[in-house]
Amino acid sequence: MANPTGSTLSHLECTACGRTFDADALHRLCPECGKVLYPRYDLASVALRPSDLVSRTPSMWRYREVLPVRDAEHVVSLGEGFTPLLSAPRLSAALGIADVRIKDEAQNPTGSFKARGMSAAVSRARELGAKTVAAPSAGNAGGALAAYAARAGLAAGVVMPEDCPRINQVEAVVSGAGTWLVDGLIDDAGRLVRTTSEARGWFDVSTLKEPYRVEGKKTLGYELAEQLGWELPDVVIYPTGGGTGLVGMWKAFAEMTELGWIGEQRPRMVVVQAEGCAPIVRAHDQGERHAPRWEDATTEASGLRVPVAVGDYLVLDAVRDSGGTAVSVSEDEMREATRELAASEGIYPAPEGAATLAALRRLRDSGEVGDSERVVLFNTGAGQKYPDFMPAAPEVVPADSPAWNSGL
Numbered sequence: 001m002a003n004p005t006g007s008t009l010s011h012l013e014c015t016a017c018g019r020t021f022d023a024d025a026l027h028r029l030c031p032e033c034g035k036v037l038y039p040r041y042d043l044a045s046v047a048l049r050p051s052d053l054v055s056r057t058p059s060m061w062r063y064r065e066v067l068p069v070r071d072a073e074h075v076v077s078l079g080e081g082f083t084p085l086l087s088a089p090r091l092s093a094a095l096g097i098a099d100v101r102i103k104d105e106a107q108n109p110t111g112s113f114k115a116r117g118m119s120a121a122v123s124r125a126r127e128l129g130a131k132t133v134a135a136p137s138a139g140n141a142g143g144a145l146a147a148y149a150a151r152a153g154l155a156a157g158v159v160m161p162e163d164c165p166r167i168n169q170v171e172a173v174v175s176g177a178g179t180w181l182v183d184g185l186i187d188d189a190g191r192l193v194r195t196t197s198e199a200r201g202w203f204d205v206s207t208l209k210e211p212y213r214v215e216g217k218k219t220l221g222y223e224l225a226e227q228l229g230w231e232l233p234d235v236v237i238y239p240t241g242g243g244t245g246l247v248g249m250w251k252a253f254a255e256m257t258e259l260g261w262i263g264e265q266r267p268r269m270v271v272v273q274a275e276g277c278a279p280i281v282r283a284h285d286q287g288e289r290h291a292p293r294w295e296d297a298t299t300e301a302s303g304l305r306v307p308v309a310v311g312d313y314l315v316l317d318a319v320r321d322s323g324g325t326a327v328s329v330s331e332d333e334m335r336e337a338t339r340e341l342a343a344s345e346g347i348y349p350a351p352e353g354a355a356t357l358a359a360l361r362r363l364r365d366s367g368e369v370g371d372s373e374r375v376v377l378f379n380t381g382a383g384q385k386y387p388d389f390m391p392a393a394p395e396v397v398p399a400d401s402p403a404w405n406s407g408l
C-alpha cells in the first residue's frame with residue numbers, strides 16, 4: 001500500500017442479525033437478512049488521542065483511523081467536514097434557552113452535509129474497484145455523488161424525483177453524472193437504481209444500503225465532541241429523511257466512549273420531519289420499531305420527502321435510547337424559521353435546517369427543552385439551493401433615483 005491511512009477497519013457487522021463479513025469486499029445490505037451493515041474497527045489499537053488532532057487537516061479525514069479507507073491515495077476529498085459550530089446568541093436570547101448552536105453544514109462542498117457520506121462512500125468504492133457509482137437522491141445527495149465521482153475519476157448515475165430542486169438537477173448534470181428524473185418519490189428512484197445497477201454492474205451507494213456513507217456522516221458526532229471540548233450537548237435536533245446522520249452520530253458516540261475520548265453522557269436525539277411526510281414521527285408516537293411507508297408524501301423540504309427509511313429501526317432505537325423525541329413541523333413553520341435564522345444570525349438555512357429551529361420552538365413551548373440547556377441544531381444545507389422556498393420581492397428603483405424612502 002502506497003500511503004496507509006492507519007484505518008483500523010476490521011470487519012462489517014449486521015445491525016440486525018449480528019453476522020460479520022469481510023470489509024475488503026464490496027457489500028451492500030446484509031446478504032443473510034437484508035438489513036444494514038455497519039463497519040467495525042479495532043478501536044483498542046487506535047493510537048490517536050484527542051490532543052493529536054490539533055495539528056491535523058480541518059476536514060472529516062482528520063479522524064482517518066476510525067474511517068474505512070485504507071490507502072490515502074484513495075481518499076476522494078473536496079475539503080468536506082470540520083464545519084463551524086456557530087453560537088447563536090440572538091436566537092438563544094429570543095428563545096430563552098441558554099446555549100443554542102448551529103452546526104452549519106451548508107459550508108460543505110456542494111452546499112450540504114451529503115458531501116461527508118459521498119466522500120467516504122466514493123473513496124471506499126474506488127478503493128474496492130468500483131468503476132461506476134449510482135444512487136437515488138432527494139436532491140443534494142445526487143449533486144454530491146456527481147461531484148465526488150468526478151473528483152475520483154469514476155462514472156456516476158443519479159436518479160431523482162422530477163420535482164426536486166432544479167439546482168440539484170443542474171449540479172448533477174454539470175458534474176458529468178448520468179442524470180435521470182422520475183415521476184415519483186425517492187423510493188421509486190431507488191428501485192430504478194437497484195435494477196439498473198444489477199443489470200449494468202454499477203455499484204449502488206443508496207444510503208444505508210451500502211456500509212460507508214454512514215461513516216462519513218458519523219464524523220458529525222466526532223466533530224461535535226471535539227468542538228465542544230469532548231463534551232456532548234444536552235439536545236441534538238436533526239432533520240430526518242433516511243436518518244443516516246442521526247444514526248451516524250449515535251455510532252460515533254459509542255465509538256468515542258470505547259476509545260475513552262468521552263464519557264457515557266449522551267444528548268437527547270430529536271428527529272424532526274415535515275408534517276406532509278413524517279413516518280418516523282408516527283412510528284415513534286405509536287411505539288413501533290419500524291416505520292411503514294408514508295403515502296402521498298409532500299413537503300418542499302425535499303430532503304425530508306423520504307416516505308420509507310431502510311434504517312428506521314436504527315433511528316427509532318437511537319431516539320428512544322437517548323430519551324429523545326420526534327416532532328413534525330409545518331411548511332409555514334419552516335418558512336418562519338428560515339427567516340428567523342437568516343435575519344437574526346445571518347445563517348440562511350435549507351428548509352430542512354430551518355425545520356430544526358421550528359422543532360426547538362415547539363419543544364421549548366412544551367417544556368421538553370429547558371431554559372438552561374445546550375442545544376445543537378443541524379443546518380444540513382444551504383438555503384441558496386432552494387430559491388423558490390422563500391418569497392422575496394425587493395422593490396426596483398430607477399438607477400437615477402434620488403434618495404427614496406428605504407423603509408429602514
Ligand SMILES: Cc1ncc(COP(=O)(O)O)c(C=O)c1O
Nearest residue numbers: 241242243244245303352380381
Ligand atoms: C438538506 C438535507 N437535510 C436533511 C436530509 C435528510 O438526511 P438523512 O437522510 O440523513 O436523514 C437531506 C437528505 O436528502 C437533505 O438534503
